[in-house]
Amino acid sequence: MSIALASQLREGTKKAHTMAENTGFVRCFLKGVVEKSSYRKLVADLFFVYSAMEEEIGKLSDQGHPVVAPVSFPVLHRRAALENDLEFYFGDGWSNLIEPTLSAKEYVARIHQIAKDAPELLVAHHYTRYIGDLSGGQILKNIAQKAMNLGEHDGLRFYEFHDIDDEKEFKALYSQTLDSLPIDQNMATRIVEEANMAFKFNMDMFEELEGNLVAAIGKVLFGFITRGRRPGSTED
Numbered sequence: 001m002s003i004a005l006a007s008q009l010r011e012g013t014k015k016a017h018t019m020a021e022n023t024g025f026v027r028c029f030l031k032g033v034v035e036k037s038s039y040r041k042l043v044a045d046l047f048f049v050y051s052a053m054e055e056e057i058g059k060l061s062d063q064g065h066p067v068v069a070p071v072s073f074p075v076l077h078r079r080a081a082l083e084n085d086l087e088f089y090f091g092d093g094w095s096n097l098i099e100p101t102l103s104a105k106e107y108v109a110r111i112h113q114i115a116k117d118a119p120e121l122l123v124a125h126h127y128t129r130y131i132g133d134l135s136g137g138q139i140l141k142n143i144a145q146k147a148m149n150l151g152e153h154d155g156l157r158f159y160e161f162h163d164i165d166d167e168k169e170f171k172a173l174y175s176q177t178l179d180s181l182p183i184d185q186n187m188a189t190r191i192v193e194e195a196n197m198a199f200k201f202n203m204d205m206f207e208e209l210e211g212n213l214v215a216a217i218g219k220v221l222f223g224f225i226t227r228g229r230r231p232g233s234t235e236d
């Protein structure tokens with residue numbers, strides 16, 4: 001009997017999805033408050049996370065792992081797109097200029113740990129990030145583009161899935177793939193639990209970045225207030 005993993009994941013992470021959408025960083029983002037220096041930190045964090053996922057899932061896929069290999073669709077890969085975006089935000093020497101936040105380090109460590117101890121759980125991380133990107137990507141791209149005044153593709157490659165013509169069709173294929181993985185209900189439950197952890201890792205990352213965003217907004221406000229109150233100012 002097949003396990004309906006796709007709907008178990010959707011239902012089992014609904015609450016976490018709502019919580020992620022409600023973190024300060026994401027809410028600011030949705031309102032168009034996107035500040036370049038904290039946004040590029042997010043891109044850097046995502047680079048470390050996707051590099052770890054693509055490295056571990058790639059290895060297991062090459063070994064023909066029966067649960068991990070089927071979900072490893074190359075059309076979803078994000079590492080090259082993120083490298084391109086990092087070059088845009090940090091310049092040629094980007095790889096020497098970026099480092100992961102503490103939360104991203106923990107997220108990456110979890111990916112490497114389960115790749116060793118329970119590789120099936122990587123499916124949860126794969127689902128949480130890639131299917132999320134595919135689902136919300138276009139909206140987020142438009143917001144980021146407007147807020148940071150960017151050109152059509154500048155620093156926005158992460159959101160572009162050139163090899164996927166029909167997102168709905170692809171998501172249907174992905175769901176079928178999840179439902180046909182050779183796992184039992186016990187493993188399905190563990191995968192849903194791990195997906196909730198993946199959401200939590202993302203929220204932690206957003207919260208850490210929110211601190212940067214608040215600091216950056218604070219600086220702008222501080223500059224605005226102090227400019228308004230400089231000696232001789234007529235604005236008081």
Ligand code: HEM
Pocket residue numbers: 006009010017020021026030127128129131132133135136139140199202
């Ligand atoms: C910026 C805030 C977000 C918005 C506006 C957003 C929006 C959406 C939308 C419109 C869908 C499509 C639902 C459907 O096809 O029926 C979706 C699905 C999804 N999102 Fe988000 N999302 C956000 C944040 C996140 C975050 C932070 C994550 C995880 C890191 C995430 C992971 C997912 C996943 C895994 C799905 C697929 C659900 C399923 O059909 O199984 N989303 N999201």
